[in-house]
Amino acid sequence: MTFDIITNNLPALTVIIPLIAGFLTPIIGWINRKLCWYHVMLTMFIVFLITASNLLTVINTGTIHYQFGGWAPPFGIEYVIDLLNGFVCIIIAFIGLMVSIYSKESIKKELPGKTIPYYSIYLLLVTGLMGMTITGDIFNFYVFLEISSLTAYALIAIGDRKDGIVASFNYLIMGTVAASFILLGIGYLYAVTGTLNMADMQNILPTIYDNKVVLAALAFFMAGFSIKVGLFPLHTWLPDAYTHAPSTSSALIAGLMTKVGAYAMIRFMFGVFTPAFVIDMTRMTEILTWAAALAIIVGSVLAIAQSDMKRMLAYSSVSQIGYILLGVGLANVIGMQGGLLHILNHAVMKSALFLVAGAIFYRTGIRNIHQFKGLGKRMPVTTTVFLIAGLSMIGVPGTVGFTSKWYLVLGSMEAGMWIFVLIILASSLLNLAYFWRVFDNIWFGHPHEVEKIKRDEAPLSMLIPMVILAGLCIFFGIFAYYPLHYILEPLSNMLLGIGVLP
């Protein structure tokens, strides 16, 4: 009986549990500041279990619909979990859990005295991202978009560094412009369809595709989401924001914010509009592939020019977002699988890399790549994690990065776009160029007194999440069959309107 009550409400609980826990954090911190960490970790663990259960239910029995307050759609707010958002939700919950475990020591050192507000905002950011992903109502989506954006600005600005505040302000301006575009798009669609429910809207829209308001709405959405995901040349907020944020914030935001933006872009293109409209009628996907290809090359080239570790990783994010959108824009099943798989892969790799950057900064205070000499001996586990995640970014076989790039290359061939094959290969070489500099300094750089370097590893609570993430880089590299077969293949068919869900 009680179990039924909980299982029926799991979709709502995915959002509500981090929300309530976020508001309880100040009260718990008021009792004892040290309890906050356990509270956040426990919450994230519960959310992770819920999202895992949701995903399994979707795989086994099909899409879940949840009506808020018992009001039937299209009038009430509906939460819809299908393979796409079930997949993204579990990534959010997992990265959130890993970063929360890691945050204990890092927060103590980087943000002394701000533990309580940090954890409150942390849980609210997770709430916002979950809500954006899980909702089936586009205005509800906008509300959660604002929650996640506002909390992200706060997480970037929470440090003591003045640069962080400036970066956060730039992000705020760009993010607000993006949100305004998205809001305008929602308003236009609401004006012509009279509904806010995504599925309902998708049924109504095909009859009025020649309407210019619908075209304008699509353009607004694409412009808005391009800023949100940091697609070149609208990426200018991204490097500063990632560089100057506290370590744990950068890992969380770099790992998740842009992925959820990419998810939203996919959802709006294929879940609000129809594949026929974005692929054939407006050729939006084709524009997207070229923009993505440009982002891949320019992001990698800019990353080579950086000497600050976090800034290099930030520019690398610009290029990796290109991979995701390239796969989606190719609009064939194989390319789509590659793009969607890269959402998972990039979240895992980039979080691991930012966590390593944070751990190195925690122990040594160094962020400049050229000062990393001898670090391989000093922090062997941390730097090994960096090596694995870095190789995965380059796309060495046996790691996750290889699988998604392989699918992207196959997808480009199937689409007959050989130039993208060249771009992906060229970008892999560029990735190698900027990661090799770091590997070279860490493992082969010889400081004058090699013998004197003592082992000085990061604390265990920081090592565990990093090692788990590195392990996943290899696990999904070897067993890529599971996500591809159970989730991504039916999902890609569904998105492109080829097959129907089981």
Next chain:
Amino acid sequence: MSDIQQSIIIRTIVRIMIPFILLFSLYVIMHGASGPGGGFQGGVIFGAGIILYAMIYGIEEAKKKISDKANRILASGGLVLYAGTGLLAILFGGMFLEYGVIPLMPTTAYTAKILIDVVEIGIGMTVLAVMISLFFDISPPETEEDMHIHEEVE
């Protein structure tokens, strides 16, 4: 600023007005389910009452009435009250925020009204606390001169 704070007319009028402002805000909050108004509007009016007091009598005086800690607890507590009401509906076997399933009153509509009022109170608490703490946070710290003026007037 200091001239206005010193004026005996303004100080007296503010002192008379504030109870009515607060009473009106409670009326707006409680009226949320059955008429125009609601938690947000009522909370803003309540917050405005306290802010008016702070403007005339000084931040320090206002903090004696409603401290930072009280603000923090009100802000969190209000939202917990809101979400808790929703969870209560889940515990009684309904959907989140499906008020009708809770057997509180003989008719579902009446139950819903009562529970919407509870939710409005929660929203009101949060809004007033956040309004007030925003005002406290962005107002500049009081100078020694200002403090001196207070002492003179009193």
